[in-house]
Amino acid sequence: MPPKKSQKLTPFNVYIRWRPLPEEPGATEIQKTQKPGDEGHLVSLSLPDASGSSTGRGARSWTSAPSFAKVFEADDNNRSVYDNVVSQTFPRIMAGKTCNFFAYGHTGSGKTHTIVGYDHEDPQQVGLCLSAAKELFQNIEGLNGSAEPDQKLAVGLRMYEVRKKSAFDLLNGHTECFVREGQDGKVHIRGETETLEGGKVRVKPILVVPCWSFEELRTVLEKGLDLRATGTSTVHDKSSRTHAVFELEIVNKALVEARDAVIERQAELVPHGKFATDVYLEENTKAYISNPDVRGGYMVNPDYTINQGRIDAAEAIKREYEERLELAEAKVQEIFATSQHPCLGGKFVFVDLAGSEYYDQKSSTSAAGSKQTAEEKQEGRQINSDLFALKEVIRARSSNQTRIPFRSSPLTMVLREHFLGSEDGFSAMILTVSPTADQYAATMNTVKYGNLVAMAGGS
Ligand SMILES: Nc1ncnc2c1ncn2[C@@H]1O[C@H](COP(=O)(O)OP(=O)(O)OP(=O)(O)O)[C@@H](O)[C@H]1O
Structure with a gap:
């Protein structure tokens, strides 16, 4: 379904996506309402007290600012989210711009379901990243018809996880890479230094794999996703502690060779x-x-x-x-x-952010609780500071500040080029939330953060 005319499109839109109530015995739902307004949708959440009263002393409730671009209900599938959020940005991508999409929510709330999806065969359920790749190939196939071999367009895929101060390359055996600002003022994500013959020293950047068909890209992406899960019995806990970044860039052979x-x-x-x-x-x-x-x-x-x-x-x-x-x-x-195609360099960036359970806007400690080990607490503090930094970057950009605090965290450092490349582009955040009563605090945490981001982003 294409987006309705009334849906606003500002430089940074924030959406809410409710996941279905899990089929668990005794799972109860919080009360939620949404109201469209001129400025955006506002949402109200409430949790009745033990007696079922919404007005009793133990009841809780909260209403957001009218800041959300759209609210997706539990029966809206990935296709509907794609059509409303991502598809509309194609003219910008085909003009060579960058568009960024973030998914943010508590563990199990549907971030991975939204960004990559678990069923890659069903067009209604495939995630935003693969749907975007498919549409990219449909667009570039038409342009490739009569192009010279080194001008033929492909989609370059980069995917990596940001954890603490490092990035881990999912297309290169989960190699640890370091996020540093170079003398050229650009941020480089590079692996360990390799010494080659003749004393040459090479530091390989995160790999970009040029893919020449949708099937090839899907195979490469799925192999990378396998690495995300390797070696952990609690995949959800682990994936929730990293920010996963998926980049799809329109490239050609000449560009790939020139960058090499x-x-x-x-x-x-x-x-x-x-x-x-x-x-x-x-x-x-x-x-x-x-x-x-x-x-x-x-x-x-x-x-x-x-x-x-x-x-x-x-x-x-x-x-x-x-x-x-x-x-x-x-x-x-x-x-x-000199490219005959202005779309060269057009880029989609999808980010599956670390779990919202780690973000606590009032303190520097994690909101995930005291059951954590010392290492997890330290990771939680880093995630907290990454998410705070992300909000501040969005705020600084939308208020046209000259100094944008990209250096505040490894996450904002790696996103720097994408934010800078998205002048005239578009950025969006999808808040994934669960309607279960026992997730009320987590849901509130996510929606409050998104509300701050939406207000900071000027939407
Ligand atoms: N909107 C939805 N519709 C249908 N199923 C969903 C939806 N959202 C989540 N699910 C299902 O819930 C489960 C958990 O979702 P998912 O893995 O995407 O959570 P997550 O937020 O990425 O968690 P984590 O941060 O721990 O990785 C999956 O089985 C997924 O298919």
Whole structure:
């Protein structure tokens, strides 16, 4: 069903999705109502007291601001969520923009069901990420008809989990990668340093797997998903403690090769950069000698003259390799500038955020309770600070602040390029919530966070 005309589309929309009541004996439902308004939908939640009274002393209730773009009920399937939330963003993707979609909710509330789905055969139940991939392939197949082989479009898939301060590459054996800001001001997610022949040093970024058909992408994605679950008996507990990121980018062979060349040129530069620094330090170490009687404790060595020629020669070689890297980077830019398809680089980013049970807006401790181990508590604090940072980034962007606090957490650092790429794009958060009475606190926690995000996002 296409979205209704009245549905608003602001730069950051927040949706609510109720999951069905689990078929457990004795499961009771909270009372919930929603009211559409000009500014958005408001929701009211209430939990009657033990006597069943909604007004008694033990009863609880809360009403949100009119901040939600739409509320999906338990009988709305994944197709309906896709049609209303994701499909409308295709013109932006096909114009080369980035659109971000976050799912946030308590463990078991339906985040993974929404983002990837558990039934990949049923078009009504397949998750948003695979539905988007399918529609992407339908769009690019038409454009590929007469294109030159290296201009043919494909979908590049990257998927990784962010846990504490690291990212784990789901398309590369769950390799641990580090999230760092480079000298170029960009955020890089790279694995361990590999030393290659000739002293070359390579740090591989998170893998992008170019897929040339929907079936290929689905197979690659499913293999990656298997890694998410490996080695844990309590998959839900574990998956709830990570943020899983799925990126689908429109690429072509020329772009993939040009980006690989940048990695290769970076690897070549490392030993020459190191050699130039070593030569400079060596010459300067010889040129000064220790003397405790002079100010600063060092004086010029009268027996040594700095070999400036040696320093300059090492610097010249380093500069040569820097220029090779600059050329490789310029090639990537040129591919975008000369592409016959403006959709090149268009990107969907789907994020299955860590469980809302970890977020406690009032304290720096986790809301998941005292049963946690010390490690889990530490993870909980990190998740809490990630989610707080995400809200602050959304707030800063929507109020056009010049300084956006991306550096506040590893999650916002990895999302930086996507947020920056989504100028003229679109971002949305889907709050997945359970109607069961014993999940009332968790549901409230999720909806309150989403309410803050919606208000911060200006929707
Ligand atoms: N809207 C829904 N419709 C039908 N089934 C749902 C829905 N939401 C969740 N479920 C079912 O509930 C179960 C738990 O959902 P899911 O694994 O998506 O939760 P989650 O929020 O990702 O949990 P975790 O954070 O622990 O990974 C799954 O079996 C899923 O199919």
